[in-house]
Amino acid sequence: MLRYTFKRLLSLIVSLAIASLVIFAVIEVAPGDPASFMLGINAAEDTLAALRAELGLDQPKWQRYLAWVGGMMQGDFGTSYQYRTPVSEMIADRLWVSLPLALYALTLSTLIAFPAGIYAASRRGKAGDVSVMGATQIGVAIPNFWFAMILVLIFAINLRWFSAGGFTGWDEGVWAAMKSLTLPAIALALPQAAILARVMRSALLDVLDEDFMRTARAKGLSRAQALRRHGLRNAMIPVLTILGLQFSFLLAGGIIIEQVFYLPGLGRLIFQSISARDLIVVESVTMLLVFAVITVNFLVDLAYAAVDPRLRART
Amino acid sequence: MNRTLIIGGILSALMLVAALASFVWTPFDHSAMNIPERLQTPNGTHWFGTDHFGRDLFSMIMVGARTSIAVACVAVGIGIGLGVPLGLWAAARQGGWVDEVIMRGNDLIFAFPSLVIAILITAIFGAGAINAIIAIGIFNIPVFARVTRGGALPLWAREFILAARVAGKGAARISVEHILPNIANLLIVQATIQFSLGILAEAALSYVGLGAQPPTPSWGRMLADAQTLVSIAPHMALVPGFAIILTVLGLNLLGDGLRDALDPKLRVTRV
Numbered sequence: 146m147l148r149y150t151f152k153r154l155l156s157l158i159v160s161l162a163i164a165s166l167v168i169f170a171v172i173e174v175a176p177g178d179p180a181s182f183m184l185g186i187n188a189a190e191d192t193l194a195a196l197r198a199e200l201g202l203d204q205p206k207w208q209r210y211l212a213w214v215g216g217m218m219q220g221d222f223g224t225s226y227q228y229r230t231p232v233s234e235m236i237a238d239r240l241w242v243s244l245p246l247a248l249y250a251l252t253l254s255t256l257i258a259f260p261a262g263i264y265a266a267s268r269r270g271k272a273g274d275v276s277v278m279g280a281t282q283i284g285v286a287i288p289n290f291w292f293a294m295i296l297v298l299i300f301a302i303n304l305r306w307f308s309a310g311g312f313t314g315w316d317e318g319v320w321a322a323m324k325s326l327t328l329p330a331i332a333l334a335l336p337q338a339a340i341l342a343r344v345m346r347s348a349l350l351d352v353l354d355e356d357f358m359r360t361a362r363a364k365g366l367s368r369a370q371a372l373r374r375h376g377l378r379n380a381m382i383p384v385l386t387i388l389g390l391q392f393s394f395l396l397a398g399g400i401i402i403e404q405v406f407y408l409p410g411l412g413r414l415i416f417q418s419i420s421a422r423d424l425i426v427v428e429s430v431t432m433l434l435v436f437a438v439i440t441v442n443f444l445v446d447l448a449y450a451a452v453d454p455r456l457r458a459r460t
Numbered sequence: 461m462n463r464t465l466i467i468g469g470i471l472s473a474l475m476l477v478a479a480l481a482s483f484v485w486t487p488f489d490h491s492a493m494n495i496p497e498r499l500q501t502p503n504g505t506h507w508f509g510t511d512h513f514g515r516d517l518f519s520m521i522m523v524g525a526r527t528s529i530a531v532a533c534v535a536v537g538i539g540i541g542l543g544v545p546l547g548l549w550a551a552a553r554q555g556g557w558v559d560e561v562i563m564r565g566n567d568l569i570f571a572f573p574s575l576v577i578a579i580l581i582t583a584i585f586g587a588g589a590i591n592a593i594i595a596i597g598i599f600n601i602p603v604f605a606r607v608t609r610g611g612a613l614p615l616w617a618r619e620f621i622l623a624a625r626v627a628g629k630g631a632a633r634i635s636v637e638h639i640l641p642n643i644a645n646l647l648i649v650q651a652t653i654q655f656s657l658g659i660l661a662e663a664a665l666s667y668v669g670l671g672a673q674p675p676t677p678s679w680g681r682m683l684a685d686a687q688t689l690v691s692i693a694p695h696m697a698l699v700p701g702f703a704i705i706l707t708v709l710g711l712n713l714l715g716d717g718l719r720d721a722l723d724p725k726l727r728v729t730r731v
Contacts, residue, residue, distance in 0.1 A: 160568050171580065237627055286656070286708035288663050291683055291701040294690055303690045315663030405687070415576060416668070419584075431576055438571045 149450050157443045169210050172428045200226060213428070222429040224353055227421045232429045235414060242312055243403075243410035246326050246333070247395035253334035254341055254391065261338070262345025267372060269350060277342065284339025293332035293405040300328060310407040321415045329406045333399060337391050344387045348380035355379070382449060389445040393438040465717025471710025475703075488516035489524045491675050492551050498695045508699045509683070512689055522699070524677040527589065528707070531671070532658030535594045536651050539600020544647065546601070547608025548639060554613060563609070566602035570615035574599045578661065582670035589672040596661045600654050607650045611643035645722035652715035656708040663704050679704050709726040 180196040181188060197203045201212065216223060222232035265277040301309035307328050313321045318395040352358065395445060400412025407413075411430055418426035482490075487507065494514030508517035510556045550562040578595035585591050612635070615621060624634050665671035667679025674681070679700040686696035 156564065160564070160571060163568055164571065171584065174584075282709060282712060283705065285712060286660075286702060286705045288660055288667075288683075288701070288704055289705065290664060290667055291697070294683070294687060294697050294703070298690050298694055298697070393573070397576050399576055400579065404668055412576075415579070419580065420592065425578065431573075431580065433578060434573045435571055438573065442567075 146450065150447060152445060153446055153450075157439060160439050161436060164208070164439070165214055165432055168428055168431050168435070169213065170425050173206060213425075217429065217432065222433075223425040225418075225423055225426050227423040228427075232426050232439055235426065236430060236433060239411045239414045241388060242326075242394060242408055243396060243399055243412065245322075246329055246399055246403075246408070247392060249323070249326055249330040250333035250337065250395050250399075251388070251392055252328055254338040255388070257334065257338040258341035258345055259449070261342040263349065263372070263377070265342065265351035266353065267368065269353075274346075274368045278346070281339040281342050284336055285343075286288070287336055288330050290405050291337050292335060293329065293402055296328045296429060297405075310405070312406075312408050315367070326408075329399070329402050329408060332405070333395055333402050337395065341384070341387055341391065345380070345384050348383040349376055350375045352379045379400045382453070386445060389441045393434075393441050396437055397434045461618075462720055464713045465721055468710050468713025468715070468717050471706055472714050475525050475707045475710065478522045478528070479529050482519075482522035483528055486516075486519035486522050487523050488519045490515065490519040491676055492516075499689070499696075501693075502699075507691075509695045510600075511685060511696055512693070517682075517696070520677045520682060521679070521699060521703050524679045524703070524709075526681065527666075527676055527678040528659045528662055528704075531589055531596065531662040531693045532655045535596035535600055535658045535661075536654050538594070538597030539604045539654055540647065540651065543601040543604025544608045544640075547605040547610075548612060548635040550605065550637070551609045551612035551616060552599055552635055554616065562605060566605050569599065569602045572599075575661070575664065577672060578665060579668070582665060587670040587673060589676065589715050592662060592665045592671045595665070596658050600658075603654060604647070604650065607646055608643060611646045612639045615639050615642055645718070649715050649719045649722070652711050652718060656711035656715070659704065659708055659711070 180193050180200065180202060184192060184196060185253075194203070201209060204212075213223065220233055222236060224230065225232055225235060228235070228265050260351070261277050265274045268274040268277075297309045300306045308325060311325065313325050315322045349372070353372075357375060357379075358371055361375045362368070396411070399410055400415065402408075403410040403412040404416065411434070415427055417429070418424070435436065461597050492515065496514065497506070498512055498514040500506050500510040500514075506516050506518065508521060510516055511520070546562050550559040553559045577598075578592070581595040582588070582591045615638070621634060621638060624638055629637070662671055662678070663680035663683070667684045668679040669681070669684065671680055672678040682700040683697060686693070686700070686701070690697050
């Protein structure tokens with residue numbers, strides 16, 4: 146286990162290093178000088194040069210790369226060109242919207258998908274299965290930002306149960322904050338739930354054919370008991386993989402939903418920073434998201450290896 | 461022939477026909493503004509209604525299908541063109557460093573939040589259909605590489621491959637002449653699925669203004685136009701939305717149906 150952990154950790158570090166290089170390179174080749182963007186087209190050449198020096202833009206590329214990576218390791222994500230505030234503070238602010246939103250959506254998606262998937266698997270080939278699977282086909286095909294618009298139309302404009310956008314902030318109380326995240330979370334969760342339900346169903350169907358399920362039935366368990374005690378646990382591996390992937394997707398994938406609902410989350414931060422050429426923010430937020438994805442995958446892998454020794458030998 | 465395949469085929473064909481027909485005929489000029497007839501709900505003259513400029517939504521949907529198909533097609537082409545050779549190469553060198561590098565590279569691309577990178581690429585290199593295609597296409601490469609490698613690995617252990625080796629064929633030639641034809645059905649199914657994902661991605665990028673630029677009509681931008689008017693003209697949001705959903709649904713069903721039709725083994729286990 147230790148050897149496996151070490152190997153995976155090494156590949157995690159290599160991945161992160163390459164990812165940071167790629168992100169840095171992409172941002173570097175981006176046209177547009179942040180200094181001239183900040184000062185406007187009429188800025189004098191010496192003012193520009195002074196600002197470039199202040200922002201550290203006059204240093205060689207490799208030095209700036211090392212400074213960026215070294216800073217991030219100490220929790221220093223640089224200073225926003227646009228607002229002159231530490232990027233780490235901006236990220237922390239936005240995480241308080243994006244993280245709860247992702248968790249909220251993940252919870253909803255799980256609450257919908259697990260029962261739906263289990264129900265479909267237990268009714269394999271029957272009308273119940275066919276209708277659940279039909280519904281998931283449609284769910285997968287719905288663009289979440291369109292669904293968001295329709296939710297706004299129905300629940301905010303017509304029924305007036307929710308506000309059409311914006312975020313009250315956590316100071317207004319957990320209830321109010323959660324309420325303003327509800328429509329975005331539903332919009333994010335539904336297409337995800339459709340995917341998760343399909344994975345749940347097919348993982349369960351694979352397990353149902355196993356010998357140990359027949360043994361469980363033979364020793365007198367009912368179908369439902371066998372499914373609950375032996376089937377679900379063994380079906381969890383593919384389901385957990387997808388859950389891990391979905392969490393990181395939801396964290397980053399809220400980007401468009403945040404646009405629809407005017408939520409001040411990470412996605413909107415990236416968006417605003419791109420249009421303001423505030424590249425240090427874009428760079429750091431992208432790296433943070435990649436870091437989250439790679440780390441979640443790493444933890445999921447480790448969790449499997451801890452549970453299932455066969456997986457350690459394979460890599 | 462199964463039902464999934466037929467329904468999926470019909471929906472996909474409808475979209476293709478709409479796109480192709482738009483080159484020679486649309487009910488109205490898709491870009492002609494007609495302010496007196498603006499915001500009409502679907503009726504006899506304007507089958508899908510009109511938008512806030514009085515443009516005919518049916519014509520816009522037809523022309524918009526072109527954009528969606530073109531973007532998704534090229535993006536899938538990039539994925540196949542680069543991903544399949546990489547996957548074949550990795551499988552031929554299974555366990556070697558080439559395999560390791562290709563697969564780790566795949567994992568790395570998967571780790572990037574695709575939408576964020578797509579937005580980054582289009583924002584940095586300029587919004588437009590071409591950059592949207594590249595952004596979507598990059599993320600198709602690892603998908604096809606993985607599917608190709610996964611399909612090719614078990615084949616390399618089969619006797620007919622051994623026979624080809626004994627006959628003196630090299631790894632590259634075996635990959636093209638023997639492996640590729642045997643995994644073609646896997647690739648076709650995957651291409652259908654990636655195609656539908658490409659359409660969703662294009663719509664998302666156009667919706668935030670980073671996809672096809674005006675005057676090229678696109679379903680995503682029609683939705684963006686609809687957003688501020690959704691309370692007074694819901695049909696402006698519903699029409700492009702249904703176009704996207706039915707197309708993606710059709711392609712997904714087509715993919716599922718093809719998988720069942722092309723793989724006799726699965727047909728048995730599915731029952």
